[in-house]
Amino acid sequence: MKLRSIEIALPDPAAAAAWMTGVWGLSPAELRGGGHYLRGTGSFPYLVAFEPSDEEFVRSTTFVCSDEELAAIKSRVTEKGWAARPVTSADPGEGHGILVELPEGTILRFLAGTSEVAPIEGFSKASKRVSPVKLTHVVFNAVDAELLGHAVEDVLDFRVSDRTKGMVFVRCNDSHHSTAFARAGFASLNHVAFEMDDLDAVMRGIGWMRDNGFAPAWGPGRHGPGDNVYAYYIAPFGPVIEYSTAVEKVPADYRTGEPDDWTWPENRIDQWGVSDKDFAGLRVAEERFRCRRDWEPAPL
Structure with a gap:
């Protein structure tokens, strides 16, 4: 299992995306349904999603896993009675899985069957600009x-x-x-x-x-x-x-x-x-x- 991304809702996703790409060092990935998806130099299709909302909150934090890992989590979440639901991802990388609410309200998403992308090459030490992986x-x-x-x-x-x-x-x-x-x-x-x-x-x-x-x-x-x-x-x-x-x-x-x-x-x-x-x-x-x-x- 791997941590992949975080999905954040806020009133001005375009401004947040502009700063994260122009200053922090991420790269634009896709624009879907008003949501800005930003990637690093590694193979994940995106690391951060900024989605439009009247209020700011964390929608989910996404982990990618195998079908076997997902099935085991589903079984234990059901047994424990945590709030959850099946999902099919509409985000870059797609995949299917579940959303889970932890006891204090933290939302985690577990996806299997996701895809990856080619890494970005060309960020060298000769450049002042850096980029997260x-x-x-x-x-x-x-x-x-x-x-x-x-x-x-x-x-x-x-x-x-x-x-x-x-x-x-x-x-x-x-x-x-x-x-x-x-x-x-x-x-x-x-x-x-x-x-x-x-x-x-x-x-x-x-x-x-x-x-x-x-x-x-x-x-x-x-x-x-x-x-x-x-x-x-x-x-x-x-x-x-x-x-x-x-x-x-x-x-x-x-x-x-x-x-x-x-x-x-x-x-x-x-x-x-x-x-x-x-x-x-x-x-x-x-x-x-x-x-x-x-x-x-x-x-x-």
Whole structure:
């Protein structure tokens, strides 16, 4: 199973798409039914969809999987009684699957039978412009992060990789985390992380963003859990987005870390300790995009 995309509804999808392509580094993929689909340099047909809506919310976060994985999820979701419905995707990449609402309202979509596209070549280190490859993780705020961690283990067959004082990190393959649940006290989108080719690409991305008038809200730095390099930004249209790279690959028997395994010297919040963090600005942005079910449950 792999994390593929996030689908966001907002009043001005064209403006959001223009900034994400003109500044952040994504490329236009398709325009369907008023929705703007943006891709990275990798083989997924799109990473972000901006869809028109009077209000802003997260419509879904999409994982692609095999028919066998999908059948198993359907069975466990039905047994648990979670709100869900069958879907046939009208997005690039197509596919069939289900929409699932987690206990605090987060909406995940699982699709099988999807297609991919040829990677984009030609972004070189000689160019100032950078481009993400794919999504590396989508993190959600939670009222009860432990509840959601146990729920996705029991029903979706995800695995908790690490617990810290701030988050529960969850994986769906050998990448340390494809999602996580922050101990925030409210439910919403925390941030969307985009995978860059390497550390150099992250640093060049920071330079490119400065050229365009944007400084990191946090970073550069290197996390503890996942060991990934990061730089966080608050997008002009609202959400927190991240340049990231080199999330740790973990074995199936990886020992789940606990909060005491991830402590830092006083006043430090990552391995490097070289960057300040805009706590207040990030908090406002992290509360802004809630998940919403705009569909009625149906038998799977």
